[in-house]
Amino acid sequence: DVKVTQSSRYLVKRTGEKVFLECVQDMDHENMFWYRQDPGLGLRLIYFSYDVKMKEKGDIPEGYSVSREKKERFSLILESASTNQTSMYLCASSSEGYGYTFGSGTRLTVV
Amino acid sequence: GESVGLHLPTLSVQEGDNSIINCAYSNSASDYFIWYKQESGKGPQFIIDIRSNMDKRQGQRVTVLLNKTVKHLSLQIAATQPGDSAVYFCADRPGTYKYIFGTGTRLKVLA
Incomplete structure (x- = not known):
């Protein structure tokens, strides 16, 4: 079963921390999105590749x-986390001409 | 600006009845449309898609109708079941890598 995997379901980070959200897809898709x-x-688009x-x-x-750095992996980085970045983060991938496949999401809380 | 909107934020239907969820889009260049289902705490899941050269497409218990004249999209769910309770949202692709998503309609199935 093809899928998009997000490394964490829930994260709690402190204000000012650097946060990494990882996403991996196994479908050889060209496009990836956060x-x-x-x-x-x-849904609001942050970045895509x-x-x-x-x-x-x-x-x-x-x-x-x-x-x-690799086709299957797309990382989102919060350089200095702030409370207004508390949100559900969704990664998605797609191949040209087709819709997105989404990951299960990472619920990030910044305290 | 471009937008994809929904006529009803919440739709309550009796179990066994048919559900119709509506969506309006604004970009006449959009050539591909998708409906997603999102259950609580999960990522959006692809339901059905339709390309702009079609008016109707059917899946298992679901039908998508596209009216390009009035830029309207609808999702019909036959014999609605409790497992259909979720947020549904449409997305359109106005000719670029990314999609524009509506904010969603919550479907509540009443026993």
């Missing part, structure tokens, strides 16, 4: 960075 999901705001070492800013990139 979204955050907040009540009433829906359409190839190894390539990245593009989404709608809300501030406070985040990403890394894609």
Whole structure:
């Protein structure tokens, strides 16, 4: 069964910490995405990547960075976590012409 | 700007009845549309998709209808079951790598 795996389901971090969220897909998809999901705001795109070492800013990139050193792995980095980054983070991958496959999500709480 | 919206934030239906969830999109260039289901605490799960050269597509107990004239998408669920309770949202692809998601409709199935 093909899937997108996010390394953590729940994370609690302190303000100012550097946080890494990892995502791995086993479908050989070219495209990978990081979204955050907040009540009433829906899914908002943070960053995406359409190839190894390539990245593009989404709608809300501030406070985040990403890394894609291998095709199957896409990491989201919170350089200095803040309480307003408390959210559900969703990773997704896709192949051209098809929709997303999402991971199960990481619920991050910054205290 | 581009947006994908939903007519009803919450829909309550009796078990066994048919459900219809609606979605409006704004970008006439969108060529691909997807419906996702998201259960509590989980990532979105693909339900069904449709391309812009089609008006209707059927899956198992689900049907998606696309009306390009009024930029409207609907998801019909036949014989709604308790396991169908979730948030449903649509997404459209306006010709780029990324998709635009609606904020979602919560479907509640009443016993």
